[in-house]
Amino acid sequence: MDSYLANKRIERESHLPYYIQLKEILCTAIDQQHWEPGDRIPGEPELCDTFGISRTVVRQALNEMEHEGYITREKGKGTFVAQHKIRESLMQKLTGFYQDMLDRGLTPRTQVLKQRIVKASAKVANYLEIEEGEPVIEVKRLRSVNEDEPLLIVTSFMPANLCPTLAQADLENQSLYAFLESNCGILITRGRRFIEAVAARPDEAELLQVEPGSPLIMIDSVSYDDNNTPLEYYRALHRGDRSRFEIELLRLPERKAKHSEQ
Structure with missing residues (x-):
């Protein structure tokens, strides 16, 4: 019997369904790193025997864990702890990836792939509300966490006249937003983000170490200052x-309907 599970049990008197109790036990074991990514966890028969529950209950718990990304199941091989997903804040925070990862106790790593001045394409110009062909600073970075496993590719564009020194800045060891604030007095206060699911192109797949066609989450973002001036598109x-x-x-306060007097 697994040493961690030896002292765990299903509370028969609890109002919680058995499968939820089992799921909490197994997820806690993963969260507390009793099992590491890639480790094989006890199979259905062993879990049934250990907790005195039916295979239906076990399967329901494992199905939810697989859906939530805790485990993967391989036919004929068993059930394994999945690679941990990196939790990121999509709304309400404009600290940037670098600071967001530090706040979570993770070590962000950055490889700058491009850092140059180019002419704004029609799409970039539209987002930044400038004329097509105007000079913008393009910064393309490969972002990783902890073990240098690539997590995302981000390409940023900014009007060149807003912060000329950005074209030569060291962005492998600091946050882009922190550099803009400390060196150019630029403070981003608001952003709009557009989310879409896409398939990885061959060049993107190579950088991210996935198979071509693998699912990616694409985010287009425009950042603004207090005057609603677009500062960055990425x-x-x-x-x-x-x-x-x-x-x-x-939840915002509900607006009361206005009734005009007749």
């Missing part, structure tokens, strides 16, 4: 198998 391509986005929703 496109980020996140690995679908390693990313999980957190969205915080707020």
Whole structure:
């Protein structure tokens, strides 16, 4: 019997269904790193015997864990702990990837692939509300976490006149947003993001170490200052198998209907 599971049990008197209790036990074992990514966890028969529950209950718990990305199941081989997905904040935060990862206790790594001044394409010009062909600074980066496993590719564009020194800045060891604020006095206060599922092109797949056609999460973002002036447009391509986005929703006060007097 697995040493971690030896002291765990299903509470028969609890109002929680058995499959939820089992799921919580197994997920806690993964969260506390009793099992590491790639480890094989006990199979259905062993879990049935250990907890005195039916195979239907076990399968329901494992199905939910697989759906949530905790485990993967391989026919004829068993059930394995999946690679941990990196949780990122999609809304309500404009700290940038670098600071977001540091805040979560992770070590972000950056490889700058391009850093140059180019002419704005029609699409970039439209997002930045400038004329097509105007000079913009393009920065393309490969972002990784901890073990240098690639997580996303992000390509940013910014009007060249806003922060000329950005074209030579060291962006492998600092946040882009932190550089803009400390060196150019630029503070991003608002952003709009557009999310879409896409398939990895061969060049993108090579950088992200996935198969061509693998699912990616594409985010187009425009960042603004207090005057609603567009400062930056970026496109980020996140690995679908390693990313999980957190969205915080707020309930706004309901507006009372106005009734005009007759």
